[in-house]
Amino acid sequence: MPKRGYHHGNLAQALVDAALTLIEAKGPTGFTLSEAAKQAGVTPAAVYRHFSGREDLIAEAALQGYEIFADLMQYAYDSGQPSALAAFEATGRAYLAFARKYPGHYIAMFESGISVNHSPALAEVSARARGVQERAAAGLSRHIPPAKRPPAAMVSAHIWALSHGVVELYARNSPGTQSPYPPEDLLESGIGIYLRGLGLLPPDG
Structure with missing residues (x-):
């Protein structure tokens, strides 16, 4: 057979x-x-x-997931241009969309314990995904004097953490964690509060 x-x-x-x-x-x-x-x-x-083993297999799944994720983040960033705020918010929404459409990849990437340094290829593609959001963060902070400008990597890490929290608590149907608001609305309002608190939005934002 x-x-x-x-x-x-x-x-x-x-x-x-x-x-x-x-x-x-x-x-x-x-x-x-x-x-x-x-x-x-x-x-x-x-x-x-x-x-070589299960970890190697999961790492390959994570690698493929990061490739999809990085492309999706880049597309979201480009679609949000020329507004820096729209591009930044688009990358956050892309995170939610990816988690919903590719749950197996998402888990392999973020919940398996596989380090992004498992292989040079995995490290490279994960850095490419992070780099998209860091560019979006840098674009938002251009109006702030360099001495007062928060690091783009820090802003990106905070938004990544916020996006991950919304996904884990409200976008994956975890028992007992249904939100009265759509996950997209929670993320957008959270991003707005965070960015205004840092002074990353212009006064008329």
Whole structure:
């Protein structure tokens, strides 16, 4: 009986796809390599032709997720131009959209415990994603004198944390955490309060 689940020559991707399905269903530590192999329609031994273990497999899923995420963030940033505020807010909304559309990738990236320094490629693509929001933050602060200007990396990290919190508490249907407001509205209002508190919005913003 022929193996099911992958096309010849694309076993590595079939295993990543299987891992993503299992991550969504069981979490990043709730499945074994044998389960991933079974889902992909191959023997457990075949996994080791491409991955050294489960962590390596999850890291590849995270890498692919960051590539999608970085492209999505760049598209959101470009779509928000020429307004610095619109571009910045668009990157926050992109975070929510990504978490909803690619839950397996999101978990592999942010909840698996896999370091972005797992490989040079993973470090590079995660830095590209962060760099988009840092450019958006830098654009917002241009009207502030350099001596009083907050670091763009700090602003980006705060907004990333705010976005992550909204996703975890209100955008992934966690039991008992339903918000009376849409997650997008919570994030937009939170970003506005934060930016005004830092003085990053012009007086007429």
